[in-house]
Amino acid sequence: MAGGPTNSSEYQEAELPALSPEKYDILFNKVSGGKQLSIFTDKEKLVAWIWIQPTSPFFELGYAELEDAVKQTGIPVANEKMVELSHMIRNLKTQQQSGNYDPAAFKPIIIAQGQAPTQGKDGWFEWYIEPPEKGKLRFVPDSHGRINFREMNTVVNVNANDPLVRIHEPTTGAAGVDVFRHAINARNGEAKKITRGKGLRWDEDMQTIYAETSGHVVFEDGSLSVSPIFSVTGNVDFSVGNISFRGSVEVRKDVLEGFSIKATETVLVEGIVQAATIIAGGDVEVRGGITGAGGKGLIETKGRLKTKYLVNTKIEARGDVLVDTQVVNCDLSCAGKLHVPQGKIVGGKVVALGGIEALEIGAELGTRTIVVVSTDEFATTETRSIDAEIDQLDAKRAKIETALGPYLKDRSLLNQLSGEKMELVVGQLKELEEIQQKVMKLQEERIAALAPFEESLSDTIIVHNRIYPGVDIRIDTSRQVFGEKIDGPVKLKPNYQRGTLSLHP
Missing domain, CATH: 1.10.287 (Helix Hairpins)
Structure with a gap:
């Protein structure tokens, strides 16, 4: 704002600066005696000013005039501030005689101040985990700064008894006061609430929610829960990304090429698995079939594997492997039994400690097919x-x-x-x-x-229909490579004396 002029020429055509009504409330404004006297506040009425703007070098101003203006506004100005104004007026009269003014005297001077209210703070969530925002992608660059767009990290995993979130209470607001000593109301903070769903435990003292079970955190529409099952309603593709989950995974459609599912419990895929990786701490069931390509395609399970077919895939199972139609060019190893009673085993190598049952082994063209029941070639x-x-x-x-x-x-x-x-x-x-x-x-x-x-080692392979030439079968230390077709049903057992196999109807 403008300071006071220092000589008479500045007053002849001077335009006094205007107070913006958008920013200030003008309580008193009068032009008389060679000056304009204004008293105004900000819009919140937290600060009041008095402003003396000379319009003539021979302006008149007395303490009584100033005191009367203040009284008209109704602002209770402190005595010490009025004493300061009185001293200022005396100084101005002295300066008027010399013609040299202090510019500060012609700037707005604060005469009263209020106290702004302290607004209450809303309650808030203190997350102890990655905030489980639905659909949030959490790409993590590798050491070279590259991003694997299959690794979206959409799953927020937790263990039982992990703290999830602390709910902080809102604070109460503190009222303020304006320059008229009127109270200014303050807003109290609003509570932030969570609807507690399944899989949670509430600690009243700590105001904290804990996971009651291992699983993934779901936070949607203000409701929080922990589910031991991660469900995918569509395909496992770029809309979902790779899945790493402490619990069971269920996929309603397919698992597409290059994607992976890692679960500490079971995995269920209602569609097919295409050159993908599934690693499970429990059983794996793929109701469609499983295919691999170009070295891609791996199923590891510490339980049982059940599927419609297996093609060009590496399989490692601690339990049984049950296949409906065919096992083709697979590298299969299981500690249990390989069941393909209505299907074929063609090409590749299968190792099953619990024995093997199949409709046929091998193919008309003499496809080399290796079948083993022995711990020597079983690997973990x-x-x-x-x-x-x-x-x-x-x-x-x-x-x-x-x-x-x-x-x-x-x-x-x-x-x-x-x-x-x-x-x-x-x-x-x-x-x-x-x-x-x-x-x-x-x-x-x-x-x-x-x-x-x-303990689970068997000594029996059962073939219901046919064994084709090119099939290499080994049971324990006994082995036989078939050079001609053998019609079934036939039961194969080791002949330790000859080191070959005995065929029983």
């Missing part, structure tokens, strides 16, 4: 890890044996070596011995890992 995650470690040690051992070839055959050659060379070779021999001991220990661990499966 643990045994594969052991086998990988053994392979690394075997490679290291072979390298050392190649370097030490002559000394391994004839230890007397060591006597011909110099001290430094002798020390190097002896060190390698010691390392070789340590590797052999490690391999023996790992082999013992492998046997122990497979020991629990020995």
